[in-house]
Amino acid sequence: MFEIFRLHLEKFIQINEEEFAAIIPFFKVIEVKRKENLLIEGAICKSHFFVLEGCLRKFFINDKGIEQTTEFAIENWWITDNIAYEHGLATSFYIQAVEKSEIMLIEREAQEKLLKKFPKMERYFRFIYQRAYAASQMRIKYLYDFTKEEFYEQLCKSQPEFVQRIPQYLIASFLGFSPEYLSEIRKKKRS
Amino acid sequence: MFEIFRLHLEKFIQINEEEFAAIIPFFKVIEVKRKENLLIEGAICKSHFFVLEGCLRKFFINDKGIEQTTEFAIENWWITDNIAYEHGLATSFYIQAVEKSEIMLIEREAQEKLLKKFPKMERYFRFIYQRAYAASQMRIKYLYDFTKEEFYEQLCKSQPEFVQRIPQYLIASFLGFSPEYLSEIRKKKRS
Numbered sequence: 001m002f003e004i005f006r007l008h009l010e011k012f013i014q015i016n017e018e019e020f021a022a023i024i025p026f027f028k029v030i031e032v033k034r035k036e037n038l039l040i041e042g043a044i045c046k047s048h049f050f051v052l053e054g055c056l057r058k059f060f061i062n063d064k065g066i067e068q069t070t071e072f073a074i075e076n077w078w079i080t081d082n083i084a085y086e087h088g089l090a091t092s093f094y095i096q097a098v099e100k101s102e103i104m105l106i107e108r109e110a111q112e113k114l115l116k117k118f119p120k121m122e123r124y125f126r127f128i129y130q131r132a133y134a135a136s137q138m139r140i141k142y143l144y145d146f147t148k149e150e151f152y153e154q155l156c157k158s159q160p161e162f163v164q165r166i167p168q169y170l171i172a173s174f175l176g177f178s179p180e181y182l183s184e185i186r187k188k189k190r191s
Numbered sequence: 192m193f194e195i196f197r198l199h200l201e202k203f204i205q206i207n208e209e210e211f212a213a214i215i216p217f218f219k220v221i222e223v224k225r226k227e228n229l230l231i232e233g234a235i236c237k238s239h240f241f242v243l244e245g246c247l248r249k250f251f252i253n254d255k256g257i258e259q260t261t262e263f264a265i266e267n268w269w270i271t272d273n274i275a276y277e278h279g280l281a282t283s284f285y286i287q288a289v290e291k292s293e294i295m296l297i298e299r300e301a302q303e304k305l306l307k308k309f310p311k312m313e314r315y316f317r318f319i320y321q322r323a324y325a326a327s328q329m330r331i332k333y334l335y336d337f338t339k340e341e342f343y344e345q346l347c348k349s350q351p352e353f354v355q356r357i358p359q360y361l362i363a364s365f366l367g368f369s370p371e372y373l374s375e376i377r378k379k380k381r382s
Contacts, residue, residue, distance in 0.1 A: 060332060068335050070328070082325035092332075115314070122313040123306070129320035134273035136327040137261070141251060141283075143334045144259050144367060176335060 026114040032097040039095040045084035047105040054101020069173040217305040223288040230286040236275035245292020260364040
């Protein structure tokens, strides 16, 4: 169950059996059903989620009452509302399972204790945040630079399995399309 | 000169005189003139910049030949093209001084050596990236949720000194406005 996390850790830091065994109790593992919420708007954001298997998405409900997806996390990705998590605040986001998923989570106080006890985990999380930040910088560039159609093209090219795996109405929500409009683009692409 | 950096470090980690003296040689300090480039499109991104005094901005040139500003950094902010920096790649961005600035920089190999020699710097950079990532997640939410006018309102409310300090044509470039359109909005706001 933790094997995927261990392999992920070992991409960034060296860790032995004993250390890994001591690290694991800081985390919890939960199973969530499709469409089950792990976080809802207005709740205090206490947890940082790592996908062992499955897929989560983060969204907010805009003032037209529409769910706007801003982020997905598949295997090996961390996801939370980082500002609310760091400061123990209420969130304006939802985090929901896209598929039946197995999720590892850590709470803020436990994460702080883990980092104090195992300083090498600072290195691991430094890499996690560094890469997540770098990816979100590119995402911001795309939001400025690409039309929605171009962003979809880019997504199909760079993450083909992802586009296959995620339900189309969620891809549409991520791109800021209506599902109908995405369906038109896909028809155009095939023809 | 390094005092601002020392105070910034001490917000996140404890560091004594001796350690600070040993850390400083990993960095260089440069002075840049207004509009001087620290990074240009196509160049290998080797450096991570910290603003001691002044202001930098990051932009790319879109296919209409227009400069699109995606990020600013004032005192106490780090800025680079993080994907290109981590992997030693050519960048698609420019980083340019908005004002005459005093900049501290570190190169990738030096940063890696620093982190190896002073593991507590992992904690510092973990916080830097964590906060930068959290801020960019909110930025992405705003890009989805706000009209350009609302984004400008939000900026005026949350960062009033920043809006005063940065030339209006650059605020316009950051918001994806024409300078004329920003000027119209400001007139409307005043009336």
